């Protein structure tokens with residue numbers, strides 16, 4: 001894909017997320033690795049429903065702005081994850097309703113906030129560790145995510161939202177949608193007896209993914 005095609009894809013995927021209610025106002029940010037040393041990021045304060053390809057921010061991995069508008073304040077953690085994990089090619093950060101609701105609960109299992117009860121959650125995400133609360137843009141979010149960047153695909157930011165990675169932007173968006181749906185089901189199922197997947201069922205799904 002050319003750089004322009006990557007920019008147009010980001011605009012279209014972001015608009016689709018916005019139009020389907022995955023994000024509102026100016027919340028959320030997306031990024032994709034353009035090449036070994038450059039990353040495309042959504043500008044700070046921008047609505048994901050109204051991005052413009054020519055205004056998207058291009059940064060080097062050190063955080064220097066190469067072109068476009070001022071980048072997302074969360075670009076600090078996006079860049080840290082790309083530096084720490086060469087396999088990470090795209091990142092979605094949303095304040096989507098059900099995952100953000102989940103992030104506000106007390107006594108979450110910080111190793112994994114959602115125990116698996118559907119196969120696609122296992123196949124697309126696996127586990128959902130919880131990062132402690134820091135204000136949006138805080139450097140500590142980057143530190144915490146950087147330390148875990150090699151160990152998982154999705155992370156819940158306490159009282160804030162979610163961070164999901166992928167092998168390209170479409171993959172990261174699909175993983176995010178699956179995870180938001182899983183959180184929605186988790187709340188729908190509150191008060192009912194869930195049959196969680198067994199360890200063997202989870203292992204079987206993980207083996208098939210390889």
Ligand SMILES: O=C(CO)COP(=O)(O)O
Nearest residue numbers: 028029044045072073136
């Ligand atoms: O979601 C956000 C903060 O967590 C939005 O921040 P930006 O507008 O700087 O991307």
